[in-house]
Amino acid sequence: MISIKNLHASIDGKEILKGINLEIKAGEVHAIMGPNGSGKSTLSAVLAGRSEYEVTEGEVTYNGINLLELSPEDRAREGVFLAFQYPIEIPGVSNVNFLKTAIGEIRAYKGLEPMAAKDFLAMLKEKQKLVELDGKLANRSVNVGFSGGEKKRNEIFQMAMLNPKLAILDETDSGLDIDALRIVANGVNKLKSKDNATIIITHYQRLLDYIIPDFVHVIYNGKIVKSGSKELALELEEKGYDFIKEEIEA
Amino acid sequence: MNGILEEKISTEYKYGFVTEIEADNAPKGLNEDIIRFISAKKNEPEWMLAYRLKALRYWLTMEEPNWAHVSYQKPNFQDIIYYSAPKPKVALNSLDEVDPELLKTFQKLGLSILEQERLTGVETRVALDIIVDSVSVKTTFKATLAEKGIIFCSFGEAIQEHPELVKKYMSTVVPYTDNFYAALNSAVFTDGSFCYIPKGVRCPMELSTYFRINSAGTGQFERTLIIADEGSYVSYLEGCTAPMRDENQLHAAVVELVAHKDAQIKYSTVQNWYPGDANGKGGIFNFVTKRGICLEDNAKISWTQVETGSAITWKYPSVILKGDNSVGEFYSVALTNNYQQADTGTKMIHLGKNTKSTIISKGISAGFSNNSYRGLVRIAKGATNARNFSQCDSLLMSDTCGAHTFPYIEIKDNTAIVEHEATTSKIGEDQLFYCKQRGIDTEKAIGLIVNGYCKDVLSQLPMEFAVEAQKLLAVSLEGSVG
Numbered sequence: 001m002i003s004i005k006n007l008h009a010s011i012d013g014k015e016i017l018k019g020i021n022l023e024i025k026a027g028e029v030h031a032i033m034g035p036n037g038s039g040k041s042t043l044s045a046v047l048a049g050r051s052e053y054e055v056t057e058g059e060v061t062y063n064g065i066n067l068l069e070l071s072p073e074d075r076a077r078e079g080v081f082l083a084f085q086y087p088i089e090i091p092g093v094s095n096v097n098f099l100k101t102a103i104g105e106i107r108a109y110k111g112l113e114p115m116a117a118k119d120f121l122a123m124l125k126e127k128q129k130l131v132e133l134d135g136k137l138a139n140r141s142v143n144v145g146f147s148g149g150e151k152k153r154n155e156i157f158q159m160a161m162l163n164p165k166l167a168i169l170d171e172t173d174s175g176l177d178i179d180a181l182r183i184v185a186n187g188v189n190k191l192k193s194k195d196n197a198t199i200i201i202t203h204y205q206r207l208l209d210y211i212i213p214d215f216v217h218v219i220y221n222g223k224i225v226k227s228g229s230k231e232l233a234l235e236l237e238e239k240g241y242d243f244i245k246e247e248i249e250a
Numbered sequence: 251m252n253g254i255l256e257e258k259i260s261t262e263y264k265y266g267f268v269t270e271i272e273a274d275n276a277p278k279g280l281n282e283d284i285i286r287f288i289s290a291k292k293n294e295p296e297w298m299l300a301y302r303l304k305a306l307r308y309w310l311t312m313e314e315p316n317w318a319h320v321s322y323q324k325p326n327f328q329d330i331i332y333y334s335a336p337k338p339k340v341a342l343n344s345l346d347e348v349d350p351e352l353l354k355t356f357q358k359l360g361l362s363i364l365e366q367e368r369l370t371g372v373e374t375r376v377a378l379d380i381i382v383d384s385v386s387v388k389t390t391f392k393a394t395l396a397e398k399g400i401i402f403c404s405f406g407e408a409i410q411e412h413p414e415l416v417k418k419y420m421s422t423v424v425p426y427t428d429n430f431y432a433a434l435n436s437a438v439f440t441d442g443s444f445c446y447i448p449k450g451v452r453c454p455m456e457l458s459t460y461f462r463i464n465s466a467g468t469g470q471f472e473r474t475l476i477i478a479d480e481g482s483y484v485s486y487l488e489g490c491t492a493p494m495r496d497e498n499q500l501h502a503a504v505v506e507l508v509a510h511k512d513a514q515i516k517y518s519t520v521q522n523w524y525p526g527d528a529n530g531k532g533g534i535f536n537f538v539t540k541r542g543i544c545l546e547d548n549a550k551i552s553w554t555q556v557e558t559g560s561a562i563t564w565k566y567p568s569v570i571l572k573g574d575n576s577v578g579e580f581y582s583v584a585l586t587n588n589y590q591q592a593d594t595g596t597k598m599i600h601l602g603k604n605t606k607s608t609i610i611s612k613g614i615s616a617g618f619s620n621n622s623y624r625g626l627v628r629i630a631k632g633a634t635n636a637r638n639f640s641q642c643d644s645l646l647m648s649d650t651c652g653a654h655t656f657p658y659i660e661i662k663d664n665t666a667i668v669e670h671e672a673t674t675s676k677i678g679e680d681q682l683f684y685c686k687q688r689g690i691d692t693e694k695a696i697g698l699i700v701n702g703y704c705k706d707v708l709s710q711l712p713m714e715f716a717v718e719a720q721k722l723l724a725v726s727l728e729g730s731v732g
Binding site: 048049071072073075076077082084087091097099102103105 | 692
């Protein structure tokens, strides 16, 4: 699905990613963990195509195409989805209108006919149920006046509607209480298939109790320093990130 | 990114064509002879000529005002043609008599008067008055409206056919002494629309005037007068375009609205005069006086405007709330790009008891433009329990544009409740990226965000107009984020 080789990226001349290597196949769930400032969110921003970040070295191949050459909107249309750590508010634009526009654009890119209103509404209803999103929220302006939990649920709702191939969840668990966490994780699990892949960026092991990863990677100082199975996450939880630092420095 | 930006900014003004129509022009310049020429051309009665001359003499004593937050080369009033009519000017009884070149113009403008006439019987119809340069060339649906006693015709025709109404109401809301451009208009106005809704009648269709400046070197000075008699209702729409020309052309209109007891007037404008090119060359000077009066109790006047055109816009659609319990509303979106300048807002003058006004103003500035909101809320002594709510928001699209707010509040009655809210924000890179990450490209994203920002105003427009306005906003902003 995606192959990241020796990826270096900087912002304002400061190098944040210092040679990331990662292979993800369809059907897999990868968790990326690491302490604050290690480069986790930078990795997601670079994959989604934020223009503030400059890729200085390395390559990213996504389903056979050079991802780094695509504009952010084309990456999205090719099936890369980023669930934002801090979802953005767009006053006056209803969630429904926002999603209708997005789906219209993605379908046009793929040369498909616009979706019939009836089918769109049916899908809307079905996916709302998936993340237990209040129907009223669909008609409200995008993320405006949403609670922290509602915003995160709305991200997963959008993900369900857009049906991506590669979903990147950037600290989706931050700020969620235990019920919201369960709902969000449930949604992600239901959307999982053998054809798509998920990258979960997280600080804590907590979310991984609900979404079981196939692989866990630890980012430290812009590099993946340790990879393993889900047990690695538990080990991290128990020992803290210091043991990784010690291992590296030893 | 700059390359794309420059390329997109040059998006052409869609209505910039010129139609080759033979025109009957007055000589350039302004003096009593020109006024007599215009009046004679229009075969006007003596009282109208006398009014014009009075206005001209008054105007000659006035100085052009300069308090607005705009800068421009003052027009040379002796270098303007004050009367230009497409030839031949004969009374048009059917569409077959309309100049085919003119019909082509309407098609290019997306106005099909032929279609409109055929649509009789369909519920959402629009009766249309079309004004090219100085004269009204066609008014549709007159007969249908006449059945209900509604008068909808050109101003020139109203002077001939309904002199008693014109005499009674004209100049009562905007006297010729009001301001420099109102005085000029009163002297030289050539045509415009006139509308009278009789007692208790709800106008069954939208009434609409389409203004078009075509000839070079001309100014457009139209007058509109709308009277809603007791218990009546009318919704009126106004649209305007002009060809692209290097010189600035002057548009100085006067609009007067009179709402009697329990009457309601809804006046919507989509203003898309030629804004000048990307370097600020050419474009229309839009210096307009618009005012309505809620003359008696429970009357209501709403102004809704979407302003995207003109090199300079200078206008304040206002409401005088004279009747008790009367309501005034002003909903505005003013968008400026490149070197456009807009100084626009409203005046709400509360005289009656329990009067209420609402002001929602949304300014959008891009490029090197300047966009100012200027508004006055005046609560007179004795206007007990008056209420006003004002919200003035500014959205900045670049680092080189300006947004300004000049609210004036004068309260002479201590029972008044006046609220003012204002915000200024810059269109966010974060919002744009969020949209892009969902597959929406920059241009669509800007359209979406801006339309969302203007939603409270756009939702006040009649359906067909709202769609047009949304597209207009998106087109006017293409590639303008910087």
